[in-house]
Amino acid sequence: MLREKTIDLEVPDGFSFWTTVGFSGWRELAPYLYVKGSKSLVRFHGLSDGKVVRITAEQGAEDAITLSLESVEELDGNDLEEIRNTMRTSLSMDFDLTSFYDLIEGYPEFSWVAEIGLGRGLRSPTVFEDVVKTICTTNASWGLTKGICRRLCEKLGAQLEEGISTFPTPGALASATEEFLRREVKSGYRSRYLMELGVKIESGELDPEAWWGSDADISSLKTEILAVKGVGEYAANNILQLLGRYDFLALDSWMRKRFSEIYGNGEPVTDDEIEEHYAQFGRWKGLVMNMEMTKEIRLSVSP
DNA sequence: GCGTCCAGGTCTACC
């Protein structure tokens, strides 16, 4: 028998739940669960005191999101505050996009971005989870990425009910063997990278959470991220974007193909040419490119 | 149902 509770989460001015969740692929990766057309987002989350909770977030009053909570154990005040912080982080509420919107004001072709409040995206409550998920997107189809994330939760996460599990902790990854990850999670050659990530975090050698809000200059930060095994140019730039840093372009095969369709008549385009095209947008170039490349998809999906 | 081919980034060895 699960205990139920509902709380509100205040949102910043201009925040749109739909545009933050509705256009982000991360919503399809466990322990998130998004039912198409439902307008709500579910997350199975492990709290720091060991309790496991199912969080269902949906737009409530204009200035708030409603969080419906289900748990086996009673949730106290500290748990509720942790859940609010988890969702605030996951929904990128702390991102300051003022200078981004100021910048695109000078570009009428991007007026649609401000009109529907785009810019934020769904991320994970921890940098660790985002690094794991990013590694799982490399050299993999989207279906494979979803499968690996689902199996990571099923095999190594904490369980709320049968078949419903949280994202594994670094410790859980560290204690798994490469053979187990290959056989049960089917993460292939990435298994070694995932295990190594967990071990380094557990031993204190690596602290990805320190990257969040880091004062380090962007190049030093990127060098540190690139030192993680399994993280190359694309993955590092994607992780930086999940940290709210858009100084680089996260170019994968889909982005290159899309750019070529829009600007190159379908002919191959070099990364340098793409870089040159977006250089005028400075530290926001990664976000501008993401918006432009996915414009048709975003405008075709109505809230 | 089975076998083959291909797509998807990163790492490592080699030049």
Place this chain on the structure above:
DNA sequence: GGTAGACCTGGACGC
């Protein structure tokens, strides 16, 4: 510094 090949899974395709 640049390049080729290996890594692994799952989907598409042909037989």
